[in-house]
Amino acid sequence: MNNRTLGIIGGTGWLGRAIAEALLDSGFIEPAALLISNRSGRSTLRPDVRVLADNQQLVALSDVLVLSIRPEQFRELRIDASGKQVISLMAGIPAAVISAATGAQTVVRAMPNAAVEIRQSYTPWYSTGALGDMDRQWLQQLFECVGAADEVPNEDCIDYLSALSGTGPAFPALLHQALASQAVAAGIPHDIAQRAARGVVVGGGQMLASRDPLQMIEALMAYRGVTAAALQSMSEQGIDAIVGRALQAGAEVARRGM
Ligand SMILES: NC(=O)c1ccc[n+]([C@@H]2O[C@H](COP(=O)([O-])OP(=O)(O)OC[C@H]3O[C@@H](n4cnc5c(N)ncnc54)[C@H](OP(=O)(O)O)[C@@H]3O)[C@@H](O)[C@H]2O)c1
CATH class of the missing domain: 1.10.3730.10 (ProC C-terminal domain-like)
Structure with missing residues (x-):
């Protein structure tokens, strides 16, 4: 179930990096199945994790994409992620906007908080597309690598909980x-x-x-x-x-x- 390749756009940033490290430390993912991108292609992450400066190349090599860039950086992002599952950690960007900009049919919005650093985040998540049991379990396990997590019944819960649990400390x-x-x-x-x-x-x-x-x-x-x-x-x-x-x-x- 865990043999998917995960690409994190912005995986060297504060949140993306904390999540990448937790996924590796917990054994949820092998280093070879994790890809990171940023604009420079440079990283201080462990050397066995591949870092790319080309987001579209990361998309092509990944089964699932995580968007861990800032909302204003998203406006500049140009990727075609049609056919891929996209997980957005960005606050305040609706799934429909992400879908229209990336071509992804299924968008998962998740809202961790600063306690990812100590792996005690609370992370609500919502998927716009219907999920099979395996996908649902995989996503839940992914978010549980940084604390507790729940699938929520609609997208507005993510916006409301951004102000509640997303605020962390x-x-x-x-x-x-x-x-x-x-x-x-x-x-x-x-x-x-x-x-x-x-x-x-x-x-x-x-x-x-x-x-x-x-x-x-x-x-x-x-x-x-x-x-x-x-x-x-x-x-x-x-x-x-x-x-x-x-x-x-x-x-x-x-x-x-x-
Ligand atoms: N902080 C929180 O408590 C919290 C909680 C929940 C959700 N979030 C969400 O998490 C997201 C990331 O926040 P952060 O605090 O981790 O930001 P951050 O530290 O500034 O990280 C952003 C990362 O994105 C990379 N990046 C920027 N533009 C890029 C592009 N076009 N292509 C590839 N990589 C790019 C940056 O690297 P380069 O500059 O090297 O390109 C950097 O690694 C935000 O959308 C925020 O809403 C944050």
């Missing part, structure tokens, strides 16, 4: 900043505020890996202590609505296209 980082800066404003020394906020975001986040968040909130609310008072205040001020508006604002950018 952005929301935790914002919460970290808010906690630390508010603590400093309340008189807590800067370094202590930073370490306390880190404990919440990083330590608390790790605990959630094995616990149900809703059950945790309910248990803390039932205790009616310090934590309950803080959570209730946040809830009364409309945390759900704030998050909802933020996600819609991001999703609108993805839907509008980049």
